[in-house]
Amino acid sequence: MALFGKKKETDQADDAASTEDAGRIATESNGDEKGLYKADAAKAARFFEHARTVHETGNHEYAMTLWLQGLRQDPTSFTGLEQFWQSALEFRRTMRKPGPTRDQSRSFDGKGPVERFLVALLNWGTRPGDTSAGVKAVETSVKLGLAESAYWIGDRVLGASLNDRKPKKDHYVRLKDLFSEIQAFDLAVKAGNLALNVDPTDSPLEAELRNLSAQAAMTKGGYEETGQEGGFRKNIRDADTQRRIQDESSLAKGEDAATRLLSAAKEDYDSRPTDNKTIAAYARRLLETNNPEHEKLAYQVLIKGYEDTKEFRFRQQAGDVKLRRARRKLRQLRDAAAEKPDDEKLQATLKDAERKFIEMEIEELTLCVDAYPTDLSFKYQLGRRHFLLGQYEKAIEFFQEAQNDAKSRVQVLNYLGQSFLALGWHTEAVESLRSGIKNHPSEKDDLGLELRYGLMRALEAKARAERDTNDAEEAMRLASGIAMQQISFRDIRERRDELRQLVQELKTASG
Missing domain, CATH: 1.25.40.10 (Tetratricopeptide repeat domain)
Structure with missing residues (x-):
């Protein structure tokens, strides 16, 4: 595939201004190509951090709302989308009937393309077996230019639709067209074949599928014609650059692709260690690996970036990484203490660790207050x-x-x-x-x-x-x-x- 591509009394160290979403580090753009929104990764991060905490306490209904409120600030966040789906998955296990709750629906008015996208996600997340809701989620993603999100959602919609007792051809045809629009020809072929299963007599559709299959094969092999109007890799002549873009846009980044991306980011960083974009990109690639050693290195890169450029956002992001590591250790300690509720020493250690973590947050937030x-x-x-x-x-x-x-x-x-x-x-x-x-x-x-x-x-x-x-x-x-x-x-x-x-x-x- 060659695309782009109800609150509870929770543990109260939530609502953090920090973020675990490494994607925000590389966000350099103020908005999308279509001018339909302005992405603010910093604001989104605050909602996402709150959502993580609320999810961990078991209030999955409210966590879903918070993930969507974060996506309102930055619709491009793929992490926000994935984590919204995880909260929705947990919520569906306890919900009494399909569909959003009244409190969830009240948070989104559906006015404007971003709000319609959020409403569609909410409806689909609480009705994953409703193919029409899934089609709407894909459609609103495409309208916002969120190709990777549209692919990710669409793949799941197609899978769920196989359980439809009475599948509708119109749904599959619409999905085919949407996938074609974002050049996700592999999914377009799947959707078209499902439509053909419903109506085997549709000869024009059969002919169209032959063309789509050929495009899917060429795209997969990387031979899409350069210079084609609207083509994804239009005017890209350098093979290494082309492969990097393909890697970045691939939904399922394999280990080889991730390694190439990290190597390329390091090469750029080594050649321009004081350039804002290369600092941000290298740190993001390091964090994407979820490797503890890379996480340490990302912290060092960000601290050095702050010292070299005096850009406070790098110091802020380094603080986020530090809190991320500390939060993970605290979570492990909580799990251990939960297994031994009668261990007074362990409970005291946990209490002390929780206080120290909040003190660490205060240090980082004080810097943010001074800077902003x-x-x-x-x-x-x-x-x-x-x-x-x-x-x-x-x-x-x-x-x-x-x-x-x-x-x-x-x-x-x-x-x-x-x-x-x-x-x-x-x-x-x-x-x-x-x-x-x-x-x-x-x-x-x-x-x-x-x-x-x-x-x-x-x-x-x-x-x-x-x-x-x-x-x-x-x-x-x-x-x-x-x-x-x-x-x-x-x-x-x-x-x-x-x-x-x-x-x-x-x-x-x-x-």
Whole structure:
């Protein structure tokens, strides 16, 4: 093939501004050829990191949403697509009926080519046996110019369609045309043959398939005519360059191809060690191998790149690599501790390691805040890390700045309220959480529940401290509302009973 080619209370070191997606290191373009979107790998990475953490906690429904929100920022991310599919695979094992949940659907409006792509992925991910949903996912990928994604999706759609009790010829013909458009002639032939199986009398289709088969054979052998208008390797005369492009675009990069790509990237880097693009490309190729030694080398390349060019993005990416390695070790320690819950020494070691990891994140995020003082998302992330360590006053400083970012204002107000509550500043906690509820469009989604629960706690604490019946009654109403919506939410049943007793106690005391 010659192509291009519902949140839970999770472990709280999530939402990281770092990224495991090595692909972002090589992203040099601001957008696609068609001008339909502008890819921002850095923003996507923050969603992807959160998605990884949420997936690991078992909240696969919400992880799917986060992967798609990352793809909204960078539709070209192949890692984002693959990991979305993994979360969808896990979610489908527990879902009650096919199709997106209400919370998932609410996150995507379907307006514009990127949003239509995301909606199509969501529908296909939750209905993998629905060939029409799969066709739509391929179609929206092609319209965005995402040839590799279209191939990857289409290959799976064709495989799943074999289970259709009543396959539709139109589906296969449409897939054939889409695959032809991206010059994926091998899949175009497969789709065409499946269409012919449904309707063996279609002579024009049979003739077209003969032509497609010939193109597939030539493409596979690397003999597609140079200079052909629209051809994938149009005007590429150098054989080594042509093979490199073929390797880069191949969906299943074999070991030989990966080795050639890494060697080529190293050669470019050795000849131009201070060039931004060669630094980024070499680091990415090293990370793609998933080899620990190459990972160390990538870190060294990025640090040197930062020292030579003073481009902070290389220092930031080096920090991402360091956190990636540390996160992997922490995950191994968590697994070991989970197997030996009674081993007090091991549990203490884990607790210490988790704290040190958050401290490491704080170091990296502090550098990002200093380098990008106007990017409030880093201040939000840094505030969260201080919150996790119980450094509430420091967290409040960053949250108060970060609340000016409309994209994360509600989440920030939630943490701001929790921070004030932890310090015993009840009035400030109540005001922050009320503001969060006011700015949030729904009381019934996951974040809405978190805000109402937080306000309930703040009002209860205020009522107990000030012996205020009105605050206690409002807290009880909130508890009742949450219980009616989701009785299994945290400890809401116990809270409701305790608040009822508190109200009675305060009323009795007031006479």
